[in-house]
Amino acid sequence: MFYIFARAVLRIFYRIFYPLQLRGSEHVPNEGPVLLCSNHISLLDPPAIGIYLKRKVSFFAKEELFKVPLLGAAIRRLGAIPVKRGAADRKALSATLQVLEKGGVVGIFPEGTRAKSGQVEAGKKGAAFFALRSQATVIPVGIRGPYKLFRKTTITYGPPIELSSYRNGKSAAAVTDEISDLIMEHIRRLV
Known part of the structure; x- marks a missing residue:
């Protein structure tokens, strides 16, 4: 319920201050594991x-964000995954x-x-x-900004990246x- 509430509040926030133009969201599967891979230009991403x-x-x-009293509790309830930066x-x-x-969706910024x-x-x-490890559907996402008050930012979801030839028998390394x-490369094409 908290996620649904937060999503509704954020939709209003973005609609007013940082309108988003979405393209290609039909490429995101309705079920099964999905990895959304996007470029990263802002904390608003x-x-x-x-x-x-x-x-x-x-x-x-x-990881440091989880130690901030209210923010840490909020992002934990939103399903954020804590990570130590600069280390495995x-x-x-x-x-x-x-x-x-479990068939969930993870958003990741490959640039780090x-x-x-x-x-x-x-x-x-x-x-x-x-x-490779999850067999998730990989969806590239391109964000075209920058975010400016009251101006549109475009979020484009591309078609799934075909990885079956890489998943068949070759070592991950x-x-x-x-x-x-x-x-x-797929992200660059969308941007």
């Missing part, structure tokens, strides 16, 4: 990507795979942080790792870089 979808979306949030965080990896194994340049940067290996590059 996670809600913008998820609030108009029919499904709950869990995002990574840096096994708890975050495990929590993400659990969400996907906001791109200050406004350009889509190179992706890290995390999104490719989750795509051998294809992770290729998959990461492929995901980032």
